[in-house]
Each structure stands twice: as structure tokens, then as C-alpha cells.
Amino acid sequence: MPNDRLRAALDAAGLTIEQLSVRVSVDPKTVERWVYSDARRPHRTTRQQVAALLRVEEGHLWPAGPRQNGAATTGVAELVHLYPSRSAVPFSLWTDLIQGVAEAMDVLVFSGQFLVEQHNILPVVRSKAAEGVRFRFVVGDETSPAVIQRAVEEGTTGGLEGRIQMMRRYLQDIAGLPGVEVRTHGTILYNSIYRFDDQALINGHAFGSLAGQNPMLHVRRVPDGTLWEHYMRSFERVWDVAQPEPAGR
Numbered sequence: 517m518p519n520d521r522l523r524a525a526l527d528a529a530g531l532t533i534e535q536l537s538v539r540v541s542v543d544p545k546t547v548e549r550w551v552y553s554d555a556r557r558p559h560r561t562t563r564q565q566v567a568a569l570l571r572v573e574e575g576h577l578w579p580a581g582p583r584q585n586g587a588a589t590t591g592v593a594e595l596v597h598l599y600p601s602r603s604a605v606p607f608s609l610w611t612d613l614i615q616g617v618a619e620a621m622d623v624l625v626f627s628g629q630f631l632v633e634q635h636n637i638l639p640v641v642r643s644k645a646a647e648g649v650r651f652r653f654v655v656g657d658e659t660s661p662a663v664i665q666r667a668v669e670e671g672t673t674g675g676l677e678g679r680i681q682m683m684r685r686y687l688q689d690i691a692g693l694p695g696v697e698v699r700t701h702g703t704i705l706y707n708s709i710y711r712f713d714d715q716a717l718i719n720g721h722a723f724g725s726l727a728g729q730n731p732m733l734h735v736r737r738v739p740d741g742t743l744w745e746h747y748m749r750s751f752e753r754v755w756d757v758a759q760p761e762p763a764g765r
Contacts, residue, residue: 519554520715520736522577524597525570526551527606540565554578594743596734602719603728610635613712617649622711624701624751626656626663626727627679632686645695653687653698654751654758656680660702669724684761691761699758709751718747 526536533551537544540562549556557578558566567574579593599605614621614635621641623631631637641651656663658677667676684700691698708719708727714737722730737744 517554518552519550519556519577520596520734521572522554522566523551523612524606524609524734525572525577527609528597528599528604529570531570536566536569539569593738594735594741596715596736599732599734601729602732605717605732605734607634609734613710613715613717614640617644617712619713620650620652620711621713622652622654622709622748622751622755624654624705624707624709624754625683626666626676626705626708627683628653628655628708629679629683629686630728632683638686638690641690641696642693645690645693649695651690651696652755653696654701654754655683655687655698655761656705657700657702657759658684662702662704666705670726671724672726687761698761699755700761701754701758703754703757707747707750709747711748711751714744716744716747 526533531539533547534544537547540547540558542558542562546558550558557563563574563578567577570577614637645651656676658680663676663680667673670676684698687698690696705721707721710717710719716735718733718735719727720730720733721727733743735743735747
């Protein structure tokens with residue numbers, strides 16, 4: 517399994533594999549092995565060097581073996597990284613997750629317009645859907661009380677509704693493709709959820725703050741984990757009550 521924490525920490529620090537290898541005096545291929553296999557662990561002194569350079573705890577990058585408190589250890593393993601805001605998530609991470617999806621991608625948002633306008637997701641959906649990847653998008657119903665209230669709380673009355681309308685228009689172009697489903701919902705959006713196979717970005721929402729200003733969790737699915745299941749159950753509950761969006765609306 518890839519060491520997603522190390523990769524996320526590299527992205528957050530703005531360092532490449534080659535740059536890190538120079539800083540700690542090892543071959544770039546050695547760093548690649550650390551990144552692409554969490555079973556590969558450098559020597560302790562090197563781990564300490566890397567952790568200091570990336571400004572994270574060594575134990576976060578390379579967790580110790582199972583401890584007495586198994587639940588706590590599993591929880592640590594599930595959390596790849598905590599970003600202070602959605603805007604702090606490296607662009608390269610979004611790209612890697614979107615381009616790397618091989619089985620399923622799920623999105624629960626009110627708008628999510630940035631996925632199209634910043635990350636050009638529609639061509640990726642078309643291409644990967646043709647390869648058998650499943651996509652589910654759940655966006656807000658701009659006429660619902662929950663959306664209208666959120667816009668008031670954010671101080672963007674009418675703005676959120678407009679962004680949702682724009683996103684629904686974008687999604688018309690892919691709704692109805694084999695393996696692509698689009699629905700709308702009017703539930704209170706406690707978290708925006710972006711699932712990419714066995715990894716997910718979870719954007720919690722704080723009263724009065726714009727989505728891009730709120731913290732983002734990067735989590736991954738691990739055996740006996742609870743974080744992943746907790747958030748994906750939430751997605752499924754909203755999906756079940758959401759209304760299908762017809763193609764070419």
C-alpha cells in the first residue's frame with residue numbers, strides 16, 4: 517500500500533521526491549520506494565531527518581506496529597492528513613486522486629463547481645466511465661430550504677444557488693453516460709465528501725464559513741477502520757433520499 521501520508525506531506529511542503537532525496541542524501545529511487553510502499557521504512561536517523569524537513573511527527577509518516585490500544589492505532593492509520601482548509605489541499609493531490617480513480621468516485625456537495633472549473637473533471641469522467649469506473653454525483657437542490665439557509669449563513673444570498681445551477685448545467689453533459697449517475701438533494705450539508713476508490717477528502721462545514729475556508733480531512737480505508745465507514749454511510753443516506761437528475765435537463 518502506498519505511503520499516502522508521506523506523499524501528502526511532500527505535497528504540503530512543496531517538495532518533490534528528487535528534492536527530498538538530495539536533502540537526506542539518498543537515491544531518488546529509495547525515496548520512491550518509501551512513497552509507493554508503506555512497508556518500506558528508512559533507518560531511524562533518516563526518518564527523523566525526513567520528519568524534520570516535512571515538519572511532521574515521525575510516527576505520523578511511519579506509524580509504529582500494533583499497540584495495546586488497537587482502535588487508536590487504526591484511527592491514526594486512517595487519517596492521512598489534516599489540512600487547515602480546502603484551499604490548502606495541494607492541487608497535485610486533487611489531480612492524483614481524480615486521475616488515479618480506477619473503480620468508483622462519489623461526490624456529495626452543494627455545488628462542487630471547482631471540480632469542473634479548476635480540475636477539468638468532465639473529460640476524466642467520460643474517459644474513465646468508458647473503462648467501467650462508476651461515478652455518483654449528489655449536488656444541492658438550489659430551491660431547497662437547506663441551500664437557501666446555507667447561502668444566508670455564508671453571506672452569499674443568491675450566490676450559492678447560482679453556483680449550484682452552474683454545476684447542474686455542467687453535469688448535464690455526463691448525466692446518463694454508462695456508469696454515471698447524478699442526483700440532487702435538499703439535506704443539511706454537514707460535510708462535503710469526495711471519495712476516490714479507497715481514499716476520501718472530507719470537507720467539514722462551520723457555521724458562517726465558506727466551504728473553501730473549512731478544514732479538510734484526507735482519510736483512507738483500512739481494515740477494521742471506522743472513519744471511512746462513518747463518512748461513507750453518511751453519503752449513502754443522502755444518496756438514498758436524493759432525486760435522480762435526468763440527462764439533458
